[in-house]
Amino acid sequence: DIQMTQSPSSLSASVGDRVTITCRASQGISNYLAWFQQKPGKAPKSLIYAASSLQSGVPSKFSGSGSGTDFTLTISSLQPEDFATYYCQQYNSYPWTFGQGTKVEIK
C-alpha cells in the first residue's frame, strides 16, 4: 500500500498568512493526488485533483503542486473560513490512501 505522510500535523497561522502543507507518498504516484478540506462535523470538500487542478468553484487562493512523491498545498492568504483540517489522497493505485491530515488553527 502507498503511505501518504503530511507535514506538519498541525499549524497555527494568522489571517492573511501564506500557508503551505506538504504531502509525501511512499512511492511515486505521478500526479494522481487530491486535496480536501474538512471542517468539524462536516463532510470533506474536494479542493484539488491531479495535483494542481482546482475543482469547480474552489477559489484561486488554493493551489497545488508536485509530482512523483512530493506535493504541496498552498493557501495564499488565509481567511477565517479556511481554518480546517486538510487531507491529501493518492488515487494512483488501490487501496486509495489518505494522509493523516493537517489541522490549520488560528494563531
Added chain:
Amino acid sequence: EVQLVESGGGLVQPGGSLRLSCAASGFTFSSYWMSWVRQAPGKGLEWVANIKQDGSEKYYVDSVKGRFTISRDNAKNSLYLQMNSLRAEDTAVYYCARVVGSSWYAEYFQHWGQGTLVTVSS
C-alpha cells in the same frame, strides 16, 4: 445541483449487519464511479470501496474484504454498502462520494454526501 444523501446508519452489535444507502440526484448517476469513505471518531479519512458505473468492477480496502459489499441500482439512482460481521473498529461516519473517472478506471472524488454514523457496540 449534485446531491448525495446517505441513510441507514445506527447502533449495531458486534457481529451484526447493516445496509447503508446513498440516494443520488442532480446528475446522471449511471455515468459515474461511486465510492464509500469512512471516518472513525476523531480520526482521519479512510477509503472503503469503489464501484464502476455498471457495477461490473468493485474494489475494497483489505480490512473490509469479505465482510462488506458495495452495490448500486442505476434505475433507482442509489448506492449501497452491505456491512456484515461488523466490528467495533468499523465504527465511523460513512460518506458516499461521486468519483470522476472513465470506463476503465476511477480517478478522483468530486462530490460528497453528509455522511451517516455507524456505531458498533454491545
